[in-house]
Amino acid sequence: MLSISLFAQDAIIDEVNDATLQKYIELAKKNFPRKKAFDTRVDRSKSALNMAKSSWLDIFNGGYYFSPSSSSGTFISPGGAAGPGGASSQTGQFVVRGFSAGVSVNLGNLISKPSIVKMAKADYELAKLESTEYDNTLTTEVKSRYYDYLLAKKQLALRTVAAENYKTVINDAKLKYERAEIAIEVYTASRTLATESEAQALTAEVTFLKAKNALEDVIGTKLENVK
Incomplete structure (x- = not known):
C-alpha cells in the first residue's frame, strides 16, 4: 500500500506548490x-x-580566362590615313597574355532574391509564434495534470482513512453480533459498507497511479527525481 501523507486541510489549493509546479513546467x-x-x-x-541572407552573391557569376602565350590581332581606329572611299582609319596590332576576368549578373536571381529572403523570414517568425503558442499549451497541460495528481492523492488519502474506519466498525459490529447485541441485518449492512469502502480505496489507488504516470509522462521523469 502506498504511503500517503495526510493533511488537516481538505482543499486542494492548499497543497499546490508553485515552486514544484514551475519545475514540472x-x-x-x-x-x-x-x-x-x-x-x-x-x-x-x-x-x-x-x-x-548569405546567398546574395549567388546573383553574380564570375569567370576568368588564362592565356599562357601571346595572341595578336588587328584593330581599326578612327583618325588614321584615308582609306578607300575617303574614310580615315588607323590599323595596328594588339597582344593578349595572362588572365582575363569578367563578372555577370543573373537578373532572375536578382529579382527573386528579396522574395526568397522575405519568405524565409516569414517562415522563421511563424515557427517562433507556433513554438510560443505550444509553450502556453504545454504549460496548461502540465498544470492540469498536476492538479489531477493532487486531487487523486487527496482522494486516495480520504478513501484510505475511510476504509480503515470501516474496518473498525465491522470488527465492532462482529463482536456485538456474536454477543447478540445487534441483529444479523445490521451486521450484514456493516460488512457491505466495509467492503464497498475497501473497493473505493482500491479504485482511488489506481486513479492516483494513473494521475502520477500522466504527470510523469509530460515532464519526462519520475516525480521522485524532482528535487
Missing part, C-alpha cells in the same frame, strides 16, 4: 518530444533564413 519544456519538435522547427527555419 520547465522539465516538460525540456523533455517532452513534441516541444523538441517545435524547437527543431525554429532552429531549422532560422538556419534557412541565414542561408537566404
Whole structure:
C-alpha cells in the first residue's frame, strides 16, 4: 500500500506548490518530444533564413580566362590615313597574355532574391509564434495534470482513512453480533459498507497511479527525481 501523507486541510489549493509546479513546467519544456519538435522547427527555419541572407552573391557569376602565350590581332581606329572611299582609319596590332576576368549578373536571381529572403523570414517568425503558442499549451497541460495528481492523492488519502474506519466498525459490529447485541441485518449492512469502502480505496489507488504516470509522462521523469 502506498504511503500517503495526510493533511488537516481538505482543499486542494492548499497543497499546490508553485515552486514544484514551475519545475514540472520547465522539465516538460525540456523533455517532452513534441516541444523538441517545435524547437527543431525554429532552429531549422532560422538556419534557412541565414542561408537566404548569405546567398546574395549567388546573383553574380564570375569567370576568368588564362592565356599562357601571346595572341595578336588587328584593330581599326578612327583618325588614321584615308582609306578607300575617303574614310580615315588607323590599323595596328594588339597582344593578349595572362588572365582575363569578367563578372555577370543573373537578373532572375536578382529579382527573386528579396522574395526568397522575405519568405524565409516569414517562415522563421511563424515557427517562433507556433513554438510560443505550444509553450502556453504545454504549460496548461502540465498544470492540469498536476492538479489531477493532487486531487487523486487527496482522494486516495480520504478513501484510505475511510476504509480503515470501516474496518473498525465491522470488527465492532462482529463482536456485538456474536454477543447478540445487534441483529444479523445490521451486521450484514456493516460488512457491505466495509467492503464497498475497501473497493473505493482500491479504485482511488489506481486513479492516483494513473494521475502520477500522466504527470510523469509530460515532464519526462519520475516525480521522485524532482528535487
